[in-house]
Amino acid sequence: MPEPFKNLINAALVRACGNHLHRHWHDFDRRGFEARALAGLDALEMKARAMQIADALEASLPDDFDRAAGIIEAALAPPARSDELDFKTTDAGLAGWIGWPLGEFIARRGQAEPQRALRALRELTQRFTSEFAVRPFLVHHFALTLAHFVRWQHDPSPHVRRWVSEGSRPRLPWGLQIRSLIEDPSPTLPLLRSLQDDPSPYVRRSVANHLNDIAKDHPGVVADWLEQHLPGADAGRKALLRHASRTLVKRGDRRVLKAWGLGSRFRGEARLAASPGRVAVGDALTLVATLVSSARSPQALAVDYVVHHVKANGGSSPKVFKGWSLTLAPGETRRLEKSHSLRPITTRRYYPGVHRIELQVNGSVVAEAAFTLRA
Incomplete structure (x- = not known):
């Protein structure tokens, strides 16, 4: 153990x-x-x-x-x-x-x-x-702390530069939330602009997570950022911006999908199957998606799936899971398969009942399936 x-x-x-x-x-x-x-x-x-x-x-x-x-x-x-x-x-x-x-x-x-x-x-x-x-200092001494971060964004240490981004994230996991930055993220945007092309992947990943935090409350800010910084980006910046876009891609944000060339609706037929139909907590579910193109040109597709988890009160709560990114050729049929775990985790409690699953392509639901979770 x-x-x-x-x-x-x-x-x-x-x-x-x-x-x-x-x-x-x-x-x-x-x-x-x-x-x-x-x-x-x-x-x-x-x-x-x-x-x-x-x-x-x-x-x-x-x-x-x-x-x-x-x-x-x-x-x-x-x-x-x-x-x-x-x-x-x-x-x-x-x-x-x-x-x-x-x-x-x-x-x-x-x-x-x-x-x-x-x-x-x-x-x-x-x-x-x-x-x-550093979070309490951003709450009680915001201007002073931000002024230090402005100076330290150019620090020789990648750990200090990463701290400038990570320490000022509005919704840092496990950390004290910075309500002022949740409401208005603009004070940290110049820092992120400076650090997004940092030579350290460690720093750049923090910038991506910071932008993803902002996306949860201000999707337009991140859409604007992509439209400004994605054209002509090198491989390092593209990887950063893709990671920063993950929440908004899952949400089907039209501007963000368009920035990544995923703005067009899927042309064709889609099917989704979930097996077995009855499962217990701890089991795994096999999802099979079939896409049949009716287009005359290739289609760039972001394929995700949404599980509507049953709640204690009988309602449901949707959770988007990353699926596949692909280009579907004209007239092509593509079979996609994924194993979805139902093992207990600390952030989710499972309840018995019928769970719906939606297949989402470029932000739009194109097919559905369901499974029954046993007590």
């Missing part, structure tokens, strides 16, 4: 943190820190572990925030020089998952000294990531 993800934050990591902090501040109460951080740690989930260690840091580091931040910075491992993500705490210093509670400490205690805190987070993000810890 795989090791639980939460065990990445463990007793050995706490002790290593205490050792490194004590090396750089001899008055650090290492035993007291460890006692607070380790109390009942094994019974806690991952976030709770990080928060408990942050509590122990607050109780153990100096009240003077500048001094506390300096101790943390001195205890860090050398900064990462490439896109490599395998950060680990070693004899050289702190890095990796201990960065979560360290960032939480800076986010809590640094609100009164935001400039000093942001400098500390810039150092930390080169050893882990400061994308979560």
Whole structure:
């Protein structure tokens, strides 16, 4: 059985943190820190572990925030020089998952000294990531934080440049939502424009995810972006923009589909079959789509499918799944097959009943099928 993800934050990591902090501040109460951080740690989930260690840091580091931040910075491992993500705490210093509670400490205690805190987070993000810890500064010190991001968009470290994009995402998963940027994403658009052609794929993928966040609330902004930045784009930018378009392609947004050459409605016949007709949670469903072209010219097609999951109240909730991208020749018949898993996941609960499935081509529903999920 795989090791639980939460065990990445463990007793050995706490002790290593205490050792490194004590090396750089001899008055650090290492035993007291460890006692607070380790109390009942094994019974806690991952976030709770990080928060408990942050509590122990607050109780153990100096009240003077500048001094506390300096101790943390001195205890860090050398900064990462490439896109490599395998950060680990070693004899050289702190890095990796201990960065979560360290960032939480800076986010809590640094609100009164935001400039000093942001400098500390810039150092930390080169050893882990400061994308979560910077969120409270965007809420409480927006102009100041954005001004620092404007300067750091050209930082030599790809981890800092990626942080500029990732830390300012409106809807960062697991992170505090930035309501002002959900309502108006325009302040970060110049940053994304600068970073979309970054030499690091790590940075560019963050820009794509940031644009996809914006697409959920302001589809027109991303449609405008595609119309402006897709023509003449090189392979790297095209890959970024395709990833940024994924939500709007699934939604069948006409402007976005047109930008990708997918704006025309499918010409031909379509069939969809789901088997077996009755399945249980944990099983897999086989979907077979058949497309028959009646066109006289090739058709560029984005083929997705929509599962209408039954809810507890008997209603349904649609979820779009990525299917296939293809070019269908004139008069061609194409058979497409995919296995759809019904294994339980943390973000979805399955309920028994008849689930409809729609086949969607270039944003329009062209065929339907159904299956019954058993209790």
